[in-house]
Amino acid sequence: MASDLLSIAASGARAARGALDVTAQNIANASSDGYVRRSLRIEEVSASGGAGRIGDISLSGARIAEIRRNADSFLQSEVRRTSGDLQRANTELSGLRNMESALEQSGVFTAIVEFEAVLQQLAGDPIDPSRRAAVVAEADTLANKFNITASGFDSVGAGLRFEAESQVSDANIVGGELARVNLRLTRAGTGSSDRAALLDQRDQLLERLAGFTSISTTFASDGTVAVSLGSNPARSFVQGGASSTLTSATAADGTMSFAVDGQAMTPGSGALAGASLALTELASVRGRLDTIAAGLADAVNNAQAAGVALDGTQGQPIFAGNTAGTLRVVMTDGKGLATAPAGAVAGSRDDANLNALRQSLASLDPAQQLSGVLFDVSSKVAGRNVTQSALETIASSARVSLEQQSGVDLDAEAANLIRFQQAFQASGRAMQAASDIFDTLLGIGR
Numbered sequence: 001m002a003s004d005l006l007s008i009a010a011s012g013a014r015a016a017r018g019a020l021d022v023t024a025q026n027i028a029n030a031s032s033d034g035y036v037r038r039s040l041r042i043e044e045v046s047a048s049g050g051a052g053r054i055g056d057i058s059l060s061g062a063r064i065a066e067i068r069r070n071a072d073s074f075l076q077s078e079v080r081r082t083s084g085d086l087q088r089a090n091t092e093l094s095g096l097r098n099m100e101s102a103l104e105q106s107g108v109f110t111a112i113v114e115f116e117a118v119l120q121q122l123a124g125d126p127i128d129p130s131r132r133a134a135v136v137a138e139a140d141t142l143a144n145k146f147n148i149t150a151s152g153f154d155s156v157g158a159g160l161r162f163e164a165e166s167q168v169s170d171a172n173i174v175g176g177e178l179a180r181v182n183l184r185l186t187r188a189g190t191g192s193s194d195r196a197a198l199l200d201q202r203d204q205l206l207e208r209l210a211g212f213t214s215i216s217t218t219f220a221s222d223g224t225v226a227v228s229l230g231s232n233p234a235r236s237f238v239q240g241g242a243s244s245t246l247t248s249a250t251a252a253d254g255t256m257s258f259a260v261d262g263q264a265m266t267p268g269s270g271a272l273a274g275a276s277l278a279l280t281e282l283a284s285v286r287g288r289l290d291t292i293a294a295g296l297a298d299a300v301n302n303a304q305a306a307g308v309a310l311d312g313t314q315g316q317p318i319f320a321g322n323t324a325g326t327l328r329v330v331m332t333d334g335k336g337l338a339t340a341p342a343g344a345v346a347g348s349r350d351d352a353n354l355n356a357l358r359q360s361l362a363s364l365d366p367a368q369q370l371s372g373v374l375f376d377v378s379s380k381v382a383g384r385n386v387t388q389s390a391l392e393t394i395a396s397s398a399r400v401s402l403e404q405q406s407g408v409d410l411d412a413e414a415a416n417l418i419r420f421q422q423a424f425q426a427s428g429r430a431m432q433a434a435s436d437i438f439d440t441l442l443g444i445g446r
Helices: 005-028 073-106 108-124 129-187 193-210 270-306 352-364 366-406 410-445
Strands: 038-048 057-069 215-219 225-229 235-239 246-250 256-260 263-265
Touching: 005 038, 005 057, 005 193, 005 410, 057 193, 073 108, 073 129, 073 193, 073 215, 073 270, 073 366, 108 129, 108 352, 108 366, 129 193, 129 225, 129 235, 129 246, 129 256, 129 270, 193 215, 193 225, 235 256, 256 270, 270 352, 270 366, 352 366
Parallel strands: none
Antiparallel strands: 038 057, 215 225, 225 235, 246 256, 256 263
16 A cells, blocks of 8 residues: 555544534534534545656545635625614614603703793783793793703713723724734634634624724735725725724814824714714704803893883893803893883883894794704604614624534534544544554454
8 A cells, every 4th residue: 555544544544633623613602602613624535656766646645634614705805895884873863762752851942932921921910020030940940941952962972981981092092902813813724723713803802893884904915914994085994904093082162183103084974974973963953952042141131121020120131141052041030121111210011122022932932943953863863773674684684694614503513523423433444444454454464
């Protein structure tokens, strides 16, 4: 024989044992997130030469040539892209829902309506002390409701910024881990089990990073990856064994911007993009709320200045502050309400100036303005709900496709387990047969 039977059988046993190990790993990690099914490529070992056999090539057993990961780069890229889009939609939708709740639960719309109602009641008897006191009380309630709404918006913004800053920190950690994986991949043996584990770790880190912001990847032949963040343009983040630093900055209006090593970066997708979109919308809604509060305060105070109080003196402001958060009532006594026009005597029942105030508020229509703000936010919530549901379906389909392609099929692995066990046993029997033959030959020689 060109090669001895014992070594051939031993090589078969080693290959079968390696296949059993890989199958066992597949079964043990069937439910592990990010695990990609392994398979072996077993190749024949050939030998040549020998006494009187120059140029002769014969089979000399088998060996494990490579441990393969059953991964599809396109499907993995789709999972990263769709999960990033879904994270963006989830974060933006969460911020919009919180804005909607802050507007609805504060009761500011009701407070505006009730303030206008007590002004109408006061017109029935402009010198009634109880009705005057009711106007001041409702004005104070209205200011408090604006304050509560502004405080609610502050909480929404603070929550979005806190989460975004935490994700920026996590992204930097992931970038550092990717750089370390790159270094280890350059040292890992080709086709080894360690290399397969590192590639699993690399892909998990990439998917996690894509949940924060859009990413662009370039894979080298040794499995290392170069990563850029954002779009228009993308900024280099991981290159070989080095990673850059992602930072965030908060503007005066509460919106956030991001940069990689000082270079401005637009997230594009992921949770950071969702937070940026929600904060921009929050700043817009907050500006509209401040405009309503300032307009209402100006209308009331201007009307006060045009009339006289119950004691005949010029009317003084009811409100102070020019934003929803700073609005407050500075009038302490209902006698200061300037219901009568300028020049009227003390105690006048002439409600001409009160009517002018009511007409000014009717023209401004703060209740309708606030209703418009709430309608716009609610419309955006409804629209984003539809978008989020669609993106969730797309992301789920992409993940299912990836899992079908790279996931572990326990039935197939059970069949492989039996097949490789039988191959191992067959190799063992071949070794036993070779041993028996040699023993027999030795016995003949004696």
